Amino acid sequence: xxDYHPPLADMRFILNHVIGLDQLxxxxxxxxxDGEMVESVLTPAAKLASEVLAPINHSGDQEGTVxxxxxxxxxxxxxxxxxxxxxxxxxxxxFDTEYGGQALPWxxxxxxxxxxxxxxxxxxxCPLLNQGAIEAxxxxxxxxxxxxxxxxxxxxxxxxxxxxxxxxxxxDLSVIRSKAEPQDDGTYKVSGQKIFITxxxxxxxxxxxxxxxxxxxxxxxxxxGISLFIVPKFLExxxxxxxxxxxxxxxxxxxxxxxxxxxxxDKGGAIGFLIGQENEGLKYMFTMMxxxxxxxxxxxxxxxxxxxxxxxxxxxxxxQGTDVLDKSKxxxxxxxxxxxxxxxxMKANIEAMxxxxxxxxxxxxxxAQGNSEAQVKVxxxxxxxxxxxxxxxxxxxxxxVQIHGGMGFVEExxxxxxxxxxxxxxxxxxxxxxxxxxxxxxxxxxxxxAAVKNYLSEIDVLLRDLDQVSDKKMLSLRHSLDEALQSCSxxxxxxxxxxxxxxxxxxxxxxxxxxxxxxxAGGAMMARSVLAAKQQLExxxxxxxxxxxxxxxxxxxATHILPKAMAYAKAVTEGAETVLExxx
Numbered sequence: 001x002x003d004y005h006p007p008l009a010d011m012r013f014i015l016n017h018v019i020g021l022d023q024l025x026x027x028x029x030x031x032x033x034d035g036e037m038v039e040s041v042l043t044p045a046a047k048l049a050s051e052v053l054a055p056i057n058h059s060g061d062q063e064g065t066v067x068x069x070x071x072x073x074x075x076x077x078x079x080x081x082x083x084x085x086x087x088x089x090x091x092x093x094x095f096d097t098e099y100g101g102q103a104l105p106w107x108x109x110x111x112x113x114x115x116x117x118x119x120x121x122x123x124x125x126c127p128l129l130n131q132g133a134i135e136a137x138x139x140x141x142x143x144x145x146x147x148x149x150x151x152x153x154x155x156x157x158x159x160x161x162x163x164x165x166x167x168x169x170x171x172d173l174s175v176i177r178s179k180a181e182p183q184d185d186g187t188y189k190v191s192g193q194k195i196f197i198t199x200x201x202x203x204x205x206x207x208x209x210x211x212x213x214x215x216x217x218x219x220x221x222x223x224x225g226i227s228l229f230i231v232p233k234f235l236e237x238x239x240x241x242x243x244x245x246x247x248x249x250x251x252x253x254x255x256x257x258x259x260x261x262x263x264x265x266d267k268g269g270a271i272g273f274l275i276g277q278e279n280e281g282l283k284y285m286f287t288m289m290x291x292x293x294x295x296x297x298x299x300x301x302x303x304x305x306x307x308x309x310x311x312x313x314x315x316x317x318x319x320q321g322t323d324v325l326d327k328s329k330x331x332x333x334x335x336x337x338x339x340x341x342x343x344x345x346m347k348a349n350i351e352a353m354x355x356x357x358x359x360x361x362x363x364x365x366x367x368a369q370g371n372s373e374a375q376v377k378v379x380x381x382x383x384x385x386x387x388x389x390x391x392x393x394x395x396x397x398x399x400x401v402q403i404h405g406g407m408g409f410v411e412e413x414x415x416x417x418x419x420x421x422x423x424x425x426x427x428x429x430x431x432x433x434x435x436x437x438x439x440x441x442x443x444x445x446x447x448x449x450a451a452v453k454n455y456l457s458e459i460d461v462l463l464r465d466l467d468q469v470s471d472k473k474m475l476s477l478r479h480s481l482d483e484a485l486q487s488c489s490x491x492x493x494x495x496x497x498x499x500x501x502x503x504x505x506x507x508x509x510x511x512x513x514x515x516x517x518x519x520x521a522g523g524a525m526m527a528r529s530v531l532a533a534k535q536q537l538e539x540x541x542x543x544x545x546x547x548x549x550x551x552x553x554x555x556x557x558a559t560h561i562l563p564k565a566m567a568y569a570k571a572v573t574e575g576a577e578t579v580l581e582x583x584x
Contacts, residue, residue, distance in 0.1 A: 060256030133160020189269025
């Protein structure tokens with residue numbers, strides 16, 4: 001057994017009282033999804049996460065994966081855990097019922113994904129990549145491709161990958177060199193090398209369906225000449241395709257997740273099948289990447305939660321030092337003010353970002369029903385959740401190491417693994433610098449700030465709701481959120497005033513702008529949580545201790561975390577020039 005316990009109380013509270021399950025569209029088969037129905041999903045998922053996935057997290061990190069003759073063997077217990085996950089139907093939760101999915105909303109799927117990633121991020125990466133392949137084929141594949149691949153990918157019998165980058169390309173996909181030669185039978189012969197392919201080869205599924213970016217002959221240069229192909233590990237007749245894993249990376253973290261170099265076409269060309277039209281591949285791939293960015297942000301929240309629980313347990317058990325008022329009394333380190341501060345910082349950051357990510361999930365569900373306003377909000381929140389969730393994970397897991405003191409630097413204590421695992425997340429699915437550029441150029445300047453202004457105006461309405469609560473703590477939260485909101489508005493006006501005409505300056509200020517925005521968005525979710533908690537307390541509902549703790553955590557966020565938004569806003573409006581004048 002492990003010390004990870006899914007935070008069901010907070011998940012339930014956010015779903016039922018902060019976001020509101022009643023906002024979800026009706027399920028095609030189940031009708032209205034209520035708290036009791038969702039609870040029937042969360043409870044067994046929590047059991048799988050805590051009793052099956054978490055116990056093999058540390059051992060998997062220590063053992064890693066083994067590559068021999070092109071075959072990857074996963075760490076002990078992973079194959080069996082995947083079989084239990086697959087057979088329980090967990091892979092099918094958010095997908096189309098036409099191909100065996102359960103069509104449950106993303107607002108329900110997100111807490112489940114959070115559990116898998118908290119319990120064992122190395123394991124959770126496999127279904128996460130499979131999710132992207134399903135989304136791309138569902139959105140852009142032919143009817144024949146959907147029939148051939150979706151049922152087994154959704155069930156989890158097969159898994160999927162994303163093959164984007166190459167050694168010379170990195171995040172710049174315009175310079176990829178992999179080739180796809182058309183054949184007389186309508187297939188393509190794919191050749192080239194792809195790097196950093198998560199679960200590109202493993203022993204947990206019957207087949208691996210690679211989605212590969214490559215260029216056809218005479219394709220235009222740059223991103224306009226990229227096409228997307230399905231390249232199965234095993235072909236329909238059972239024959240091995242011309243694709244092999246040539247190496248696995250020795251990484252800082254996620255040791256039990258095989259990060260592969262994949263070689264296509266060394267024996268004449270791997271057989272590939274074009275998705276959609278030639279030269280439209282990057283557009284199709286972004287179908288995968290946009291939702292994947294939200295999922296990576298959720299991974300950050302998940303690994304931070306696991307680190308927090310680990311640090312909290314240690315702080316409660318570790319005795320060191322004396323009571324500050326009674327030197328004759330030895331205490332556990334959780335009694336020291338600075339350790340309390342660190343733990344509260346972990347907890348407050350996690351709870352703010354969890355609520356924000358679930359808010360994005362709700363809007364994903366509403367957007368799928370044709371709600372254009374919800375789609376605008378998803379687009380706006382995606383870089384925020386991805387970047388702020390993952391930067392937060394690195395900060396929180398580092399604090400987790402700090403709470404352990406010298407033992408935190410020793411692998412035996414377990415705290416270091418969370419820090420190592422978290423460090424990849426700000427890099428995944430477009431670095432956080434790319435997310436910041438996306439926020440300022442695509443989400444702020446493109447519509448002259450309309451989406452951003454609308455979002456900030458919603459927070460202004462929230463401030464008026466806080467005015468109705470006569471409580472000193474509420475007044476403090478309201479004051480901090482108001483100050484941060486005004487600072488973010490000033491920063492937004494600065495970005496809009498510079499515009500694309502001064503793109504260099506906007507680019508130089510993009511990261512502090514995103515950080516400012518993310519803190520304000522997190523503060524808004526904490527305010528909504530407080531209002532919901534106060535309402536429950538007034539009606540004598542819920543767990544009083546939990547609700548009071550929720551209010552206190554929000555107050556900590558208001559006094560210790562939210563004021564940073566003002567500093568980031570200042571960096572936006574006054575710091576661009578110093579960046580641009582930097583000389584190395």
